[in-house]
Amino acid sequence: MEFFDRPRSEFQYSGRHPLKEKEESKLAVKKRTKTYRLGIMGGTFNPIHYGHLVAAEQARSSFKLQEVVFVPSGIPPHKDVSHVIDPEHRYLITVLATAANPHFSVSRAEIDRKGPSFAIDTIKYFLDLYKARNPDVYFITGMDAVMEILSWKRPDRIMKLCTIIAATRPGYNKERLRKVLGPENFKAVKTLQVSALAISSTDIRLRVAAGLPIKYLLPDSVENYIEKNGLYIDREV
Ligand code: ATP
Ligand code: MG
Numbered sequence: 001m002e003f004f005d006r007p008r009s010e011f012q013y014s015g016r017h018p019l020k021e022k023e024e025s026k027l028a029v030k031k032r033t034k035t036y037r038l039g040i041m042g043g044t045f046n047p048i049h050y051g052h053l054v055a056a057e058q059a060r061s062s063f064k065l066q067e068v069v070f071v072p073s074g075i076p077p078h079k080d081v082s083h084v085i086d087p088e089h090r091y092l093i094t095v096l097a098t099a100a101n102p103h104f105s106v107s108r109a110e111i112d113r114k115g116p117s118f119a120i121d122t123i124k125y126f127l128d129l130y131k132a133r134n135p136d137v138y139f140i141t142g143m144d145a146v147m148e149i150l151s152w153k154r155p156d157r158i159m160k161l162c163t164i165i166a167a168t169r170p171g172y173n174k175e176r177l178r179k180v181l182g183p184e185n186f187k188a189v190k191t192l193q194v195s196a197l198a199i200s201s202t203d204i205r206l207r208v209a210a211g212l213p214i215k216y217l218l219p220d221s222v223e224n225y226i227e228k229n230g231l232y233i234d235r236e237v
Contacts, residue, residue, distance in 0.1 A: 036133035038130060040139050120161075139158070143168055143174075167194045204217055
């Protein structure tokens, strides 16, 4: 397994006496500063599509993440839920879509948690779950989602506990994000240019309901699962 060290500057205030520091073997220092770079990709995934997968993969590569865990939401706190299909279906299609990527995993954390899914609870959950590996958490979002971060529960804590990655998404730009977040918050968010895919779950749901093709917007396995289970045919979008 690979490990990536944090920049040295982040460890200059170790609280150790300089002589003690010298006594430590190089190996011990290396071990102490090792971090596990974990990406968290949250979403409703209703359904999951190539826009999600490209954003997660390009964030993984740009930020040298060792793993990206996809976390399908339970009850989304910011959405009208009438059109959101059963969490078990969303969990399964997320597994199908990510199965071939060795760096991707899927968590049931939000699906199994009672009550609304808040990002802050999920971030704390993963910090605790991975604590033995000294996790460095990156929360991956699209630019539209990060625009709303100030309305999330405890945005201040979220920004302290992890690094927010805002992936570009057609129709949204950095300038708008800077205005919405303000200069201080904007500085804390890492914007990431990803291959532009004008794909959304809303559009896919509309297309299924209208009998239009969804092929090449999402993995074949997910398309087949939607068809087999008759999902989105007569749902409100
Ligand atoms: P809906 O239309 O139902 O809102 P969605 O396509 O926006 O669905 P979500 O599950 O809401 O998908 O999104 C999960 C995360 O993925 C969000 O942070 C969102 O910004 C990001 N995302 C979704 N689609 C894209 C895309 N095409 N490019 C980049 N990021 C995306
Ligand atoms: Mg969305």
